Amino acid sequence: MIVREDRYCIQNQDLLELCQNYGTPLYVYDGAKIEEKVNTLKNAFKGIKMKIKYACKANTNISVLKLMNKLGVEIDVVSPQEMAIALKAGFSPEQITYTSSGVSFDEIEECVTENVLINIDNLSSLEKFGQKYGNSVPVLIRIRPNIEGGGNLKISTGHKESKFGIAIEQKPAILDLIKKYDLNIVGIHQHTGSDIKDGKTFVNVAKVIFEFAMDFPNLKYLDFGGGFKVAYKEGDIETDMKDLGEKISASFSEFCQKYGKDLELWFEPGKFLVSESGYLLAQVNVVKENPTKTLLGLNTGLNHLIRPMMYDAFHDVVNISKSAESSKKMYDVVGYICETDDIAKERELPEASEGDILAIKNAGAYGFTMASNYNARFRPAEVLIYENKAHLIRKRETLQDILNNQVLVDF
CATH class of the missing domain: 3.20.20.10 (Alanine racemase)
Structure with missing residues (x-):
């Protein structure tokens, strides 16, 4: 991922534009x-x-x-x-x-x-x-x-x-x-x-x-x-x-x-x-000011990237909606799953607003493959960028995907 005039890109593909085209959360592979x-x-x-x-x-x-x-x-x-x-x-x-x-x-x-x-x-x-x-x-x-x-x-x-x-x-x-x-x-x-x-x-x-x-x-x-x-x-x-x-x-x-x-x-x-090829792009749903710390609540969580909670794995996080030179603030980045759902703790990031897009790095390995429908959430779409072209390689799930193999019993 490189920065060009405050736009974060992979092989000339603007990550914010990918989010607009395919929605979030979104897995992107280089x-x-x-x-x-x-x-x-x-x-x-x-x-x-x-x-x-x-x-x-x-x-x-x-x-x-x-x-x-x-x-x-x-x-x-x-x-x-x-x-x-x-x-x-x-x-x-x-x-x-x-x-x-x-x-x-x-x-x-x-x-x-x-x-x-x-x-x-x-x-x-x-x-x-x-x-x-x-x-x-x-x-x-x-x-x-x-x-x-x-x-x-x-x-x-x-x-x-x-x-x-x-x-x-x-x-x-x-x-x-x-x-x-x-x-x-x-x-x-x-x-x-x-x-x-x-x-x-x-x-x-x-x-x-x-x-x-x-x-x-x-x-x-x-x-x-x-x-x-x-x-x-x-x-x-x-x-x-x-x-x-x-x-x-x-x-x-x-x-x-x-x-x-x-x-x-x-x-x-x-x-x-x-691993290093992958980014999980997610939107800030909530900036939550607590007395002791400020939380950034994302529209993703351990259902899409379980490694931080399962292995205490470190994943670098970048606010790609803001310039790297913007004023900084300390945050805990958390998911939207109804569990303790820490993604990144005590990270200094450009000051965030609701709607900003964060890129979670090193998400190419054991990300989607370990993802689940916990809380009946949909698994994300996936995009592969190769030879300067973005390819949709998995569609975002729908409710029908979750229901397909379930059988409604007639009591």
Whole structure:
């Protein structure tokens, strides 16, 4: 988002005009930023066979997926529904990995039927897989490396108490199942968590996975998951992708030499690719003067962006209706949901008026995908800006959308 003569724009598209055209609240995504992040990751790992598997749970809009496909990114899905959307977006089955997490086996069977690559995270499902498919269907296994990493415990997935993955201590049991069913294990996967600040975490995980992988002779892929840290405010720590790329590429090349063949290294970024591209635009409904603080009540809330309340996540907020040079005032920004619904606390913003439009930044990941109809509110429209053109990629919901699957009982 840039400022041109006190007008906030993305690729020459005036954000206030978008609000006039499509209403608020409104999700807006900057396709050029997505492309920039894809290229950043590609450039960081130039010297090895690296593949990007977009963790689409971050943002499953079919047009965003289509853009990822256009940019040469493959995809990781976590449900048959995400798989179906990915197929409709133009991904071939060979480009899709289905990562299961404690799902019923019929979900795995459904994805096998579509010829996507399966990633299994528990011994029970691995045994069922062996019983049904033997070595006729390739499979990845998800390992829990017992290394903690992530912004907070809710998004840390690799530690020893996590529900995710097969514990690394259970390696003998995995090898027994491989021998029993002649399983065709083609990849080892792990995901340590999200918002990992220090690249050393990835380096430490790499050492564990490289050692673990040596007992699996038919591997084609090592999947290190995602979790790269993005900036949420000025001066925020980010994962140093250049440094990480150099360190992981060197150690991966050394591992491949020791292993005896070149494998592919996969990453599954979600937030890293789409977070910074997204803005949630909302209108100030009420300027509420309290004795201790002033509140800006918006026409959005945790029903559209739950991250501040669920994860205590920081999202920068900009008043795009006022000049950045306007006189400032301290505000708490709150939503209109009938709950404690804090979006941003103690933010210095240009003095606001009712009707002003605020832009909530870093809303491209886990925004709309975690949105709900709580309080029977409609979910917002979505707009993707790409190559200087604004595209409506989801219509705003209506009351009929909320009622469609409900059945009115005749008592």
